[in-house]
Amino acid sequence: MTDIYTHRIEIYTSSLVIAGSYDLAIYRRVSDAINGEQRRFVSLRDASIAPLERVQQAQRVPHLLFDRHDAVLVVTIEEATPPASYPREEQMRGVVPVAAMLFTEAFVVRGTFHKRPDLTLPEMLERINDEFVPLSNVQVFPLLGGAPTVVRPFAALARERIVALYQIAEPKADEPTTLAEQADTSLNNDSDEL
Numbered sequence: 001m002t003d004i005y006t007h008r009i010e011i012y013t014s015s016l017v018i019a020g021s022y023d024l025a026i027y028r029r030v031s032d033a034i035n036g037e038q039r040r041f042v043s044l045r046d047a048s049i050a051p052l053e054r055v056q057q058a059q060r061v062p063h064l065l066f067d068r069h070d071a072v073l074v075v076t077i078e079e080a081t082p083p084a085s086y087p088r089e090e091q092m093r094g095v096v097p098v099a100a101m102l103f104t105e106a107f108v109v110r111g112t113f114h115k116r117p118d119l120t121l122p123e124m125l126e127r128i129n130d131e132f133v134p135l136s137n138v139q140v141f142p143l144l145g146g147a148p149t150v151v152r153p154f155a156a157l158a159r160e161r162i163v164a165l166y167q168i169a170e171p172k173a174d175e176p177t178t179l180a181e182q183a184d185t186s187l188n189n190d191s192d193e194l
Contacts, residue, residue: 005080020044031134111135132156
């Protein structure tokens with residue numbers, strides 16, 4: 001029997017919040033899975049759907065399809081445990097963290113993405129080929145009233161939906177860190193700020 005890897009995710013469109021279990025036959029991180037998805041409509045099980053401004057009115061359904069082209073933001077609620085053999089590519093390449101504020105028509109998103117140290121921010125943005133930009137340490141501020149602020153460890157933001165952005169902090173000039181080291185540092189810094 002083949003293992004199934006299940007991520008619990010939330011999808012934000014400009015007017016809806018959709019949540020559910022996203023099953024994968026081969027383990028991939030959420031951003032890799034969404035970016036690599038060949039189908040326009042992605043299947044979720046044990047799902048819910050609600051208006052963005054009235055999340056308490058969620059309708060629960062056993063199965064739901066969402067159009068990934070309408071997704072503005074895909075956030076991870078609970079990530080599947082990777083198999084022991086899963087290669088952590090991000091630990092093998094040197095990257096630097098970049099904290100930024102990103103604006104869409106429906107949300108302001110604060111998060112950290114990673115880039116090669118030899119690229120400027122504009123160069124990095126021009127070279128992104130993926131539909132969704134992976135972010136860590138994410139805070140989502142809906143622009144419409146009534147929706148709560150969302151805090152998640154990871155999200156993928158639709159690149160085409162980014163209207164504006166600015167860098168919050170300069171990458172450190174010292175040697176690039178791995179994402180794992182950065183995650184540990186970010187978690188410690190975030191807890192200090194609280």
